[in-house]
Amino acid sequence: MNDRPIITEEPEDLNFNQRLDRFRRNGEWLTEHGASLFEQYPGQYIATSEGEVFVSDDALEARRMALEKHPGDEPFVQYVPRESYERIYKINFSRCPEFPLHSKSF
Numbered sequence: 001m002n003d004r005p006i007i008t009e010e011p012e013d014l015n016f017n018q019r020l021d022r023f024r025r026n027g028e029w030l031t032e033h034g035a036s037l038f039e040q041y042p043g044q045y046i047a048t049s050e051g052e053v054f055v056s057d058d059a060l061e062a063r064r065m066a067l068e069k070h071p072g073d074e075p076f077v078q079y080v081p082r083e084s085y086e087r088i089y090k091i092n093f094s095r096c097p098e099f100p101l102h103s104k105s106f
Contacts (some may be wrong), residue, residue, distance in 0.1 A: 019074045026050070026076035034078075043082040049075040 026048045030037070037046055037053060047054040047062035049070040056062040059077050066075035 022074040047075040
C-alpha cells in the first residue's frame with residue numbers, strides 16, 4: 001500500500017477568481033469606510049457592494065438586498081457588534097523561536 005499523498009492541480013477557475021476579487025474589493029471598501037458605519041448600525045449586518053451599504057437584522061437579507069441592486073457583484077457581509085470590547089491577544093513566544101524576543105521575559 002502506498003501512503004504517499006496524491007497531489008493534483010486543477011485548472012484555474014476564472015469565474016471564481018473574479019468573484020473573489022469583487023468580494024475582496026467590497027471588503028476593502030468596508031475597511032476604509034467602516035468606522036462611521038459601525039457607530040450607526042450596532043447589532044445589524046452590513047453588506048457592501050460597489051460602494052453602497054445595505055443594512056439588515058439578517059445576514060442573508062443584507063446580501064439579498066445588495067445582489068438585487070448589483071446582481072453581478074459579490075457583496076461583503078459583516079456583523080456589527082452592539083458593543084465594542086478591547087481585545088487582548090496572547091502570544092506564546094516559546095512556539096516562535098525565530099521571534100527575536102522569545103527568550104526575554106516581560
